């Protein structure tokens with residue numbers, strides 16, 4: 278097991294070594310997330326989306342900056358505030374929208390909705406509604422990657438799993454059990470706490486110990502840790518990349534707090550009475566999208582015209598996604614019986630032949 282270390286902020290600006298195209302793509306990815314979320318809120322108000330729905334506006338730099346720091350084949354998993362991670366990972370907004378609309382062309386055939394964005398092709402393993410539930414599953418993903426590498430295929434893909442969780446999940450047993458086993462087994466998984474200050478209406482200071490120094494939670498498990506400003510995508514990438522590289526090289530876990538803010542309510546039904554307008558405004562003034570656009574314009578020869586064209590293009594893409602999702606059929610009633618168990622058991626037919634337990638008469 279590694280000895281505990283809270284990593285000092287990385288000083289090297291690794292992002293500047295990346296092609297300008299990559300840095301522009303980060304802006305486009307963040308704009309796409311924001312636009313999709315704005316349209317999601319409208320669609321929800323127009324009753325095209327039902328159930329729980331959690332908006333990621335304000336936190337875009339976290340998903341985009343961290344996902345840029347890993348390989349496209351590294352598994353990722355998150356909680357229910359998941360549209361941003363899915364898009365940053367490469368999910369087509371059409372499939373994301375169709376899922377929220379409950380349509381058959383959604384990423385989970387419309388059966389999961391907003392909280393359950395799954396995309397195996399892009400190594401995105403959800404979208405989980407139970408607070409902290411993704412933490413032990415991430416452990417399983419990391420174990421599976423390591424086991425495949427070392428035992429089954431005798432190769433070294435050295436995959437690193439990213440597991441996102443909210444600050445509220447820090448108080449769940451599942452998080453602590455997963456952290457303990459990650460340390461005991463030395464699994465390459467990074468627990469990323471997106472600290473947006475609130476778990477529903479409860480501020481972090483009221484809900485958890487050591488709120489001012491969350492990395493202390495990692496110390497208890499002998500795990501390396503870091504605390505990162507999440508309102509700047511370049512900073513998120515610069516700080517995350519060395520941590521990812523360490524975990525990959527040494528096959529070990531880490532814990533990262535990324536400080537961020539959700540501009541909107543916890544879910545679509547939250548009037549945000551537990552915080553002030555001034556506080557919200559203070560964070561909106563540090564907007565990660567505006568910050569990155571200004572950086573590209575100042576440093577990377579990106580013009581206002583380029584920016585406007587990008588915004589237009591993103592709007593067009595999201596409009597098309599909504600149209601496409603609306604045209605997708607509602608799943609047939611028979612779909613209620615599919616995808617309940619793994620294929621091994623065959624589709625559920627309601628008879629004993631398809632039962633996992635066999636025929637109870639015999």
Ligand SMILES: Cc1ncc(C[n+]2csc(CCOP(=O)(O)OP(=O)(O)O)c2C)c(N)n1
Pocket residue numbers: 358406407408409442443444445446447473475476477543
């Ligand atoms: C085990 C469990 N307890 C309670 C809930 C109800 N609940 C849903 S979201 C939430 C708050 C979680 O906040 P946080 O982890 O900070 O994530 P954020 O919503 O800020 O992204 C709670 C208590 C739940 N879904 N699961």
